[in-house]
Amino acid sequence: TADTDSIKCRLEFNCPVTKEETDEDEMIFTKVEVLWGYKNGIKELQKKIENSYRNNSLFKQNRPVETALLFDIIVDNKDSCLKRIELKRGSYSPFAQFIMDELKTACSWTPSEQGGRPVKSYTKIFIRLHKDNSITVAMPR
Numbered sequence: 001t002a003d004t005d006s007i008k009c010r011l012e013f014n015c016p017v018t019k020e021e022t023d024e025d026e027m028i029f030t031k032v033e034v035l036w037g038y039k040n041g042i043k044e045l046q047k048k049i050e051n052s053y054r055n056n057s058l059f060k061q062n063r064p065v066e067t068a069l070l071f072d073i074i075v076d077n078k079d080s081c082l083k084r085i086e087l088k089r090g091s092y093s094p095f096a097q098f099i100m101d102e103l104k105t106a107c108s109w110t111p112s113e114q115g116g117r118p119v120k121s122y123t124k125i126f127i128r129l130h131k132d133n134s135i136t137v138a139m140p141r
Contacts, residue, residue, distance in 0.1 A: 026120075027119065027120065028074060028120045029120065029122065030122050030123075032112040032113060032114045032119065032121050033112075033115070035112055035139075036075040036109055036111055036121055036123065037139070038106070038110070039108040039109065039110055042137055045106060045108075046135060046137040048106060049099065049127075050134065052098075058094060058098075059094075059095070064093065064094070064095040066129060066130055067091070067093070067096075067128070068127070068129075069089065069128070070087075070088045070089035070090060070124060070125075070126050070127075071085055071086060071088060071099075071100070071124065071125050071127070072086045072088050072124055073085045073103070073122075073123060073124070073125055074120055074122050075109045075111050075112065075121055075123075076120060077111040077112075077119050077120050078111075078118075080107050080111070081104070081107040082103055082109065085103055087100070095129065099127050103125070123139070123140060124140060125137065125138070126138040
C-alpha cells in the first residue's frame with residue numbers, strides 16, 4: 001500500500017510467504033558464492049563432447065556448419081546432473097539436440113555453493129562448433 005500526504009511518502013510491502021512455506025531445496029540461485037563446475041574440468045567435458053561428435057554416424061555424412069549455441073542450465077545439488085537445459089541462442093538443429101543430450105548425460109557436475117552448502121543454480125554454458133570440427137565449451141566465471 002502507498003500512503004502520501006504533503007510531508008512524507010510511505011511504501012510498505014507485505015509478503016504472504018512464510019518461512020515454513022518455502023522449501024530451501026527447491027530454491028534456484030542466480031548468484032552464488034562458489035560457482036558450479038565440471039568435476040574433471042571444462043577441457044575434459046570439451047574432449048568428451050568432441051569425441052562423441054566425431055563418432056556420431058549422423059554427423060559423419062552431414063557435417064553441420066560452424067555454429068554457436070548458448071544454453072541456460074540448472075545444475076542439481078543432489079545427483080550431479082543437469083536439472084534443466086534450454087537453448088537460448090542459436091538455431092535448434094540436430095547438432096543442438098546432440099549437445100543437449102551430451103550435457104544431460106555428463107553427470108559429473110559439482111553443484112554451486114551458497115553459505116557452505118550445495119544449492120541448485122541457474123547459469124549459462126556456451127558451445128561453439130568451428131569449421132575444423134573442433135568444439136569449444138565455455139562457462140562464465
